[in-house]
Amino acid sequence: MSRIGKKPIQIPEKVDISLTSESLTVNGPQGKLSRTLHPAVEINIEDNVLTVLPVDANDRKVVALQGLYRALIDNMVTGVTKGYERTLLLSGIGYRAEVSGNTVVLNVGYSNPVNFVLPDAVTAKVEKNTQIILSSIDKEILGETAARIRKVRPPEPYKGKGIMYSDERIIKKAGKAASK
Structure with a gap:
């Protein structure tokens, strides 16, 4: 049971x-x-x-x-x-985000900014240009939206740059060993 x-x-x-x-x-x-x-x-x-x-x-x-x-x-x-909240962090030089209406504009190292349109049930606010706080009453849609935003630039294991959840830990790999 x-x-x-x-x-x-x-x-x-x-x-x-x-x-x-x-x-x-x-x-x-x-x-x-x-x-x-x-x-x-x-x-x-x-x-x-x-x-x-x-x-x-x-x-x-x-x-x-x-x-x-x-x-x-x-x-x-x-x-x-109560509602639900999910926080995403942008880590990297020049990485920033801003909200305009129901669109999150992400500058994450691509040649052009990425415009991410939010679903109707999700609202977003940006703090310190590098912290995106998503909130919604529907946990399922909130988690899916956070995952889709993270997928724009997932964190990479060598420098830790990218979009990650606030409670996520990135295990960094050692770089290429120097040759003798």
Whole structure:
């Protein structure tokens, strides 16, 4: 059985959850998120506690879906109450970023600046020209956007230049050994 799937989700006071046969909508102070549900899982809401139950507890794939949907719903509830943030750091000489509207302009060593258009659900702000702070209520879209921005210039292992997550550690390699 899924240990994560068995955990109940406490629904905060400010969050409203509406459930139909095939979708779940979470509405809170930060915004509104919805997701279609798999027919192999059931959702029960009683006394501000949400539980996810499998239709067939003997099937391993259904039990895995129970844990998946429990985690997805918990991320939705957290997103509409607190929101999520992801920080990217630019490391390198002359590397900088700026935000203009819903576009992040990245100067990361290419001959021309890279214009990265943000999805509607994600907002960005730049601090110190080298720190991009992305925020959203949808954790999935936020992580995908951060990964796509990082992919513009991933960190390289010799000098550590590139775009990296704030909690990422780059293990540097030794350069070419000097010949005798």
